[in-house]
Amino acid sequence: MHNLKLASVVVGLSIASSGFAATEIEWWHAMGGANGEKVNEIAKAFNDSQDAYEVKPVYKGNYTETMTSAIAAFRAKQQPAIVQVFEVGTASMMAAKGAIYPVYKLMRESGQAFDESAYLSAVTGYYTNSDGQMLSMPFNSSTPVLYYNKDLFKKAGISQAPKTWQEVETTAKKLQASGVSCGFTTAWQSWVQLENLSARHNVPFASMDNGFGGLKTELKFNGPLQVAHVEKMGEWQKNGIFSYSGRTNDGAAKFYSQECAMFTESSAGYAGIKRNAKFDFGVAELPYWEGKVKQPSNTIIGGASLWVLQGHSKEEYKGVASFLSYLSSASVQADWHQFSGYLPITKAAYDLTKGQGFYAANPGTETGVIQMTTGTPTGNTKGLRLGNFVQIRGIIDEALESVWSGDVDAQTALNTAVERGNTQLRKFEKTND
Amino acid sequence: MTVTFPQKGLPWLLLLPQLLVTAIFFLWPAEQALEQAFYQEDAFGLSREFIGLENFADLFTDPLYYQSMLTTLVFSFSVAIVGMSLALLLAVMADRIIRGKLAYQTLLIWPYAVAPALAGVLWWILFDPSMGPIALWLKSAGINWNHYLDGNQAMILVVIASTWKQISYNFLFFLAGLQAVPRSLIEAAAIDGASPFKRFWTIVFPLLSPTTFFLLVVNLVYAFFETFGVIDATTKGGPGQSTTTLVYKVFDDGFVGLDLGGSAAQSVVLMAIVGLMTVIQFRFIERKVQYS
Numbered sequence: 001m002h003n004l005k006l007a008s009v010v011v012g013l014s015i016a017s018s019g020f021a022a023t024e025i026e027w028w029h030a031m032g033g034a035n036g037e038k039v040n041e042i043a044k045a046f047n048d049s050q051d052a053y054e055v056k057p058v059y060k061g062n063y064t065e066t067m068t069s070a071i072a073a074f075r076a077k078q079q080p081a082i083v084q085v086f087e088v089g090t091a092s093m094m095a096a097k098g099a100i101y102p103v104y105k106l107m108r109e110s111g112q113a114f115d116e117s118a119y120l121s122a123v124t125g126y127y128t129n130s131d132g133q134m135l136s137m138p139f140n141s142s143t144p145v146l147y148y149n150k151d152l153f154k155k156a157g158i159s160q161a162p163k164t165w166q167e168v169e170t171t172a173k174k175l176q177a178s179g180v181s182c183g184f185t186t187a188w189q190s191w192v193q194l195e196n197l198s199a200r201h202n203v204p205f206a207s208m209d210n211g212f213g214g215l216k217t218e219l220k221f222n223g224p225l226q227v228a229h230v231e232k233m234g235e236w237q238k239n240g241i242f243s244y245s246g247r248t249n250d251g252a253a254k255f256y257s258q259e260c261a262m263f264t265e266s267s268a269g270y271a272g273i274k275r276n277a278k279f280d281f282g283v284a285e286l287p288y289w290e291g292k293v294k295q296p297s298n299t300i301i302g303g304a305s306l307w308v309l310q311g312h313s314k315e316e317y318k319g320v321a322s323f324l325s326y327l328s329s330a331s332v333q334a335d336w337h338q339f340s341g342y343l344p345i346t347k348a349a350y351d352l353t354k355g356q357g358f359y360a361a362n363p364g365t366e367t368g369v370i371q372m373t374t375g376t377p378t379g380n381t382k383g384l385r386l387g388n389f390v391q392i393r394g395i396i397d398e399a400l401e402s403v404w405s406g407d408v409d410a411q412t413a414l415n416t417a418v419e420r421g422n423t424q425l426r427k428f429e430k431t432n433d
Numbered sequence: 434m435t436v437t438f439p440q441k442g443l444p445w446l447l448l449l450p451q452l453l454v455t456a457i458f459f460l461w462p463a464e465q466a467l468e469q470a471f472y473q474e475d476a477f478g479l480s481r482e483f484i485g486l487e488n489f490a491d492l493f494t495d496p497l498y499y500q501s502m503l504t505t506l507v508f509s510f511s512v513a514i515v516g517m518s519l520a521l522l523l524a525v526m527a528d529r530i531i532r533g534k535l536a537y538q539t540l541l542i543w544p545y546a547v548a549p550a551l552a553g554v555l556w557w558i559l560f561d562p563s564m565g566p567i568a569l570w571l572k573s574a575g576i577n578w579n580h581y582l583d584g585n586q587a588m589i590l591v592v593i594a595s596t597w598k599q600i601s602y603n604f605l606f607f608l609a610g611l612q613a614v615p616r617s618l619i620e621a622a623a624i625d626g627a628s629p630f631k632r633f634w635t636i637v638f639p640l641l642s643p644t645t646f647f648l649l650v651v652n653l654v655y656a657f658f659e660t661f662g663v664i665d666a667t668t669k670g671g672p673g674q675s676t677t678t679l680v681y682k683v684f685d686d687g688f689v690g691l692d693l694g695g696s697a698a699q700s701v702v703l704m705a706i707v708g709l710m711t712v713i714q715f716r717f718i719e720r721k722v723q724y725s
Contacts, residue, residue: 064689071691075478092476092691099477237582245563246581247669254563391690394670401672405582427491427692431475431482 022047022054025319026080029057030066030304031140034271035340042336046326053319063089063304064390070309074099079309081320084139086304087126088389091211093307094135095387095432101308101317103324104133110314110321119328122298122372123345126383127305130212136305137324140342142268143299143368144192146287150280152180152261161284165232168262168287172241175261183241184262187249190396191302192264192286193233194221199300199381200286201225201293209379211386215429219392219421222414225292231410234403244404247397252276266302267368270341283364285371297381298372303342334358343369387428392421463704469697476691488698497674498682502706505678508592509656516596517648520603521641525633527604528611538608545601549659553666556594560667580668584675587668591676594667595660603648610644611637642722650714657707661685679703 031039036059043055060066063086070083085093093100107114116124116134127136148161153171156178162168172183186192198205204220211217236242243260245251255263256276264286265273273281288296306327308320326332333349336342338358344350350369353359359366386392399417402408408416438444470488474481492498527537544552559567560580568578580587614637622632638645661684664670670677670685677685680703687696 068688068691071476096475096477096479098479244581247671250561250581253561257563259563388690388692391686391692394685394690397671398673401582405584405672407673427473427695431473431480 022052023313023315023319025053025055025082025316025323027055027057027082027084027306027323028060028066028070028080029084030060030063030086031084032059032062035140038336038339042327042332045332046323049326050322053322055319055323074309074311077311079311081312081316082306082308082323084304085136085307087302087383088386088393090127090136090305090383091385091387091389091428094129094385095215095428099310100135101310102129102133102135103137103306103308104135106308106317106321107324110318112321112325114325118346118348120343120345120347120350120373122377123301123343125377126301136307137327138301138305138345139303139327140268140336140340141301141303141305141345142266142342143301143372144188144196144264144286145267145367145371146184146284147255147263147265147269147273148282148284149255149258149261149277150282152178152258152279153282156180156261161282162262162287163285164290165229165287166290169232169236169241172236172262176240180258180261181240182243182254182260183236184264185243185245185251185254185260186263187245187251187265187269188302189244189247189400190393193229193400194226194396195384196286196299197229198226199298200288200296202297202378202380204380205384206386209382210384212379212382215387215425215432217386217425219386219418219425221396222411222418225289227410227414229289230400230403230414234406234410237404238406244401267343268303268341270365271339281364283367285367295375298375298377300381300383301343301372338365341365343372386425387432388424391424395420395424466697466700466704469693470701471694473694476693484694488694489702491695492698492702500674501677501679501682504588504674504676505657505680508588508595508660508676508678509653511588511592512595512599512656512660513649513652515592516599516652517603517645519596520600520648521607521645523600524604524607524611527608541604542601544598545605547598549595549598549662550666552598553594553663556590556597557667560590580672582672584672587672587676591660591664591667594663595656599652599655603652606644606648607641610641614640646714646719646722649718650711653710653714654707657703679706 027043029036029039039057039059043057047054058080060069063084066083067085067089070079070085073079079099104114104116106112116132119134119138123138123141124134126141127138128134146161152175153159153161156175158171158174162171168184175183195205198221203223203225204210206217206219206221208214208217233242237244243254245254245260249265249269251260251263252265252269252272254260255265255273256278258279263273267283270283285296286299306324308317308324312320328346330346330348330352333344333346334352334356337344337349337353344353354366395417399408399413403410403413471483471485472481473484473487523541527534527541530537547555557565559565560578562568562579562581565578571578578586580590618636618640619632622636627635657678658680660678661681664676664678664681665684668676670681679699683696683699683703686692686699690696
C-alpha cells in the first residue's frame with residue numbers, strides 16, 4: 001500500500017514535470033573554438049529568456065562533417081530541427097525539397113512576425129528562391145577583403161593600401177625592393193580569386209544568373225577576365241609577388257610570420273589576425289582590375305546559414321521560429337557580428353553596431369560590410385547556386401594549382417575545369433530533376 | 434591433419450563472433466555498396482533511380498580515374514616497401530639490444546596508437562613550407578620544400594605520414610619473426626665462417642619470408658584502404674591530382690561531395706582491384722615463401 005502511494009506520487013510528479021518541460025530543439029553546428037562557445041552562450045540566453053523551448057546546440061565538426069552527419073541522420077530519421085550548412089551546400093539543400101522546411105514558410109505557419117526587408121539583401125540574396133523568399137536563415141556570412149601589414153608598408157615607403165590589382169603589383173614590387181620576399185598570398189583561392197573576382201567585375205561565373213535561374217546552368221569562368229587574372233597570378237607566383245599557400249586558409253601563417261605583406265582572406269578572419277599578428281595591420285577592400293570595370297560591384301558571401309529540417313512536431317517548429325527571430329534581433333546579431341567578425345545580417349544590427357562606435361574603435365571591421373552593401377546586387381553578384389559545388393571547387397583548386405606550378409597555361413586550365421565542372425552540374429541536374 | 438570436434442555445433446559457436454563481425458562490418462556494407470553503385474540517388478535519399486552501369490561508365494571514361502589508379506600504385510608500393518624495409522632494419526637492431534630492450538620496443542610500437550588523421554596533422558606541421566621545422570631545415574640545405582605546389586614532394590609527404598605509423602605494426606611482426614629464428618642455425622653458420630650480412634640474407638631472411646609475405650599483403654591493403662585520413666589532413670589530394678588515390682577519391686566524392694552512387698561504384702572497383710591483387714600475391718609470390 002505504502003509502495004503504491006509512493007508510486008502514484010512519482011507518476012504524478014513526472015506527469016506534472018513533463019507538462020512544464022520545455023520542448024527541446026536540437027541545433028547542429030560547425031562552430032569550433034571561441035565561436036562555438038559564443039553559440040552556446042546565444043542558446044543559453046535564449047533558453048533563459050523563456051520557458052517553453054530549450055535549444056540544444058551540438059557541435060558536429062567542420063562544415064562538411066556537420067552537413068554529412070545531418071544528411072545521414074535524416075536518412076535514419078534522427079535529424080535535428082536546425083542544421084548549419086555552408087554556402088556551397090546551398091544548392092543541395094534547396095534541391096532536397098522533401099527534407100527542408102523553408103524559413104519563410106516556417107515563420108508564416110508558426111505565426112512569427114517576419115519582415116524579409118529588414119535583412120541585408122546582399123546577405124539573404126544568397127539564400128532566397130526565385131520569388132525572393134528566404135529558404136534558410138543566414139547565420140555567419142563573410143566576404144573576402146585584403147589584409148595588409150602596415151609596418152612592412154611603412155618600411156617600404158608605401159602609404160596606401162592598393163585598390164586595384166595593378167596597384168597590388170606595383171606595391172608588391174616596392175615591398176620586394178625593401179626586402180619582403182612575398183607580396184601577397186590568398187586563402188580559399190576559388191572563392192576569392194575566381195568567384196569573387198567575377199562578382200567584383202560583374203561578369204558571370206556561371207550562366208542563368210550563376211545558377212539562380214535553374215539547374216541547367218553552365219560554368220562561365222573561363223572568360224577573358226578570369227583567364228587574364230589567373231594568367232597574371234601564375235606569372236606573379238614565379239616572381240614572388242604571389243605565393244601559393246594551399247587550398248584553405250593556411251596562408252595566414254605566411255602573413256603572421258611577415259613573409260607575405262598582403263593576404264586576401266575572409267572578413268571573418270579578422271579576429272584570428274588580430275590575435276596573431278605581432279604588427280600593425282590594415283583592412284582594405286578586395287582589389288579589382290582598373291579598366292575592366294568602372295565601379296567595382298559588391299562581393300559575394302561565404303559562410304553558412306541555418307536550415308530547418310522536416311520531420312518534427314508543430315510545437316518544435318514554433319520553438320524554432322521563435323529562436324530564429326531571437327537570433328536575428330538587433331542586439332544578438334550585433335553582438336555576434338562584433339565578436340566573430342562575421343557580417344551583420346540585418347540593417348538594424350549594422351546600425352546598432354555603428355551607433356555603439358564599434359567600427360570607429362576597431363578600424364577595418366566595417367570594410368567587409370561596406371564592400372558587400374555598395375550598389376544593388378546583380379545576377380552576377382547575388383551569389384552562386386551550383387549543384388555538386390564541393391566537387392566543382394575541388395576541380396577549380398586542381399586547375400589553379402596546375403597554373404601556379406607552371407604546368408599548364410591559364411586558358412587551358414580553366415577550359416578543362418569548366419568542362420569537368422559542367423559534367424558535375426549535369427550529374428546534379430539529372431539526380432535532382 | 435584435421436581436428437575433429439565431438440559435436441557439430443561447437444565449432445560454429447566458436448566461429449560465430451568472428452562470422453558476425455565479418456557479416457556486419459564487411460559483407461553487409463559491401464552488399465550495400467554493390468547495390469548503391471547501380472543507382473543514382475540524391476544525398477537525402479528522397480529519390481532513387483536505377484541507372485545500370487552508368488556510374489561505372491562515367492569512371493572508366495574519365496582519364497583522371499586512370500591517373501588516380503597509377504597514383505595509388507605508386508603510393509601503395511612506396512608505403513609498403515619503405516615501411517617494411519625500415520621496420521625490418523629496426524627489428525634487426527632491436528633484436529640485438531641487450532639492455533633496455535623493452536623500452537626500445539615499447540617506444541617503437543607507440544606510433545601505432547596514433548590515429549591516422551592525427552599522424553597526418555603531425556607531419557603536416559613538420560613539413561609546413563613556411564614554419565615547419567623539417568621544411569625550414571630542408572630550405573637551409575638548399576631544397577625548396579613546398580608540397581602545396583610540387584606534386585612529387587606532396588607524394589613524399591603522404592608516403593612518410595602514412596608509413597610512419599605502419600612501421601610500428603611491421604616492426605612488431607618482424608621482431609616476433611626474428612625471435613622465432615632458431616639460434617642454433619645462426620650459430621652453426623657463424624662457426625662455418627659466414628659473415629653477419631651473409632647469415633642474415635641466407636638464413637634469417639628466408640625464414641622470415643612468411644612474415645614478410647603476410648606484411649606485404651597487410652601493408653598494401655592498409656595503403657589502399659585506410660590512408661584517406663592522412664591524405665585529407667596533409668594534402669587533400671593536391672596539388673592538382675597528384676596525391677588523389679582511389680580511396681581518397683571514394684571518401685571525397687562520397688562523404689564530402691555526397692555523390693553516393695559514384696562513390697559506391699568506385700569502392701566496388703577498389704574492392705575488385707584489391708581482391709585481384711591478393712589473389713595474384715597468393716598465387717605467385719606465396720610460392721617463394723618457405724613455411725618452415
